[in-house]
Amino acid sequence: MKEPMTYQTLIAVDALKDMLASGADVIIFDCEFELGAPDKGAEIYARGHIPGARYAHLDNDLASPSDGTNGRHPLPAPVAFAAWLRAQGLRRDQQVVAYDSHGGAWAARLWWLLRWLGHGPVTVLDGGRQAWVAAGLPLEAGTPVAAVPGDFEVADSLVPAPVRAADVLTNIDTGKAQVLDARDPSRFAGEPNPIDPVAGHIPGARNRFFRDNLGADGRFRPADDLAADFNALLQGASAILQCGSGVTACHNALAMAVARVPAGRLYPGSWSEWISDPARPVATGRD
Incomplete structure (x- = not known):
């Protein structure tokens, strides 16, 4: 079978x-x-x-x-x-x-x-x-009944280990990895916005707005197109993936998997953690 x-x-x-x-x-x-x-x-x-x-x-x-x-x-x-x-x-x-x-x-x-x-x-x-x-397919309303409990258990991780703020800070000096910021370009550039109490980005980061992974129809773009985009940004370096709070950075992780680009490491705290310590450096601008 x-x-x-x-x-x-x-x-x-x-x-x-x-x-x-x-x-x-x-x-x-x-x-x-x-x-x-x-x-x-x-x-x-x-x-x-x-x-x-x-x-x-x-x-x-x-x-x-x-x-x-x-x-x-x-x-x-x-x-x-x-x-x-x-x-x-x-x-x-x-x-x-x-x-x-x-x-x-x-x-x-x-x-x-x-x-x-x-x-x-x-x-x-x-x-x-x-x-x-x-596609003309149905939705249902309400909430589901209680499920029969499953037997899921934690196993060996299938993604690279996440990084800490200290690792990202060290990487500013070493440049071993390329930080990719999934936020929209205006937030990355440091323009005033209601979400970030401190505007800007991690020094050395490059902007990869997560919505750039999608076509006009809301579906992911072809794998080859995504691969070309990420390879141009990374230029052979490994990736550290961040956003505002470690959520839409996962969209870039998914796009990289679709594109068969080597997986990056997630910075879970992302910008909202980074700016909680005023000693951490901040850059502005779109470059």
């Missing part, structure tokens, strides 16, 4: 539809979220989500509490996050599909976290909620 295909980066709407129709062993997570309105994602989920999907809240489920010095979205504790995943019904080797309506901005965080805990079959729905609806 032929083994079912597993997905580890992106999955198309038609492929997910066929998996669900065939009764394949898959668990879906809706990662809808709105910065500045933390309850809105759950409200959107309750109004309509892909049938059977469970909700993953960025602040409550995909991060641990911030203490003011470790960024807005610190990584969740592995033991606690694994327990939450089991409570959602996740089993070992089960195919996970994550989606949102923001081009994968939040779903990519769940993708990275699961790979961080050693779970290989996890993928992001290419085009997200919009692509599902555009």
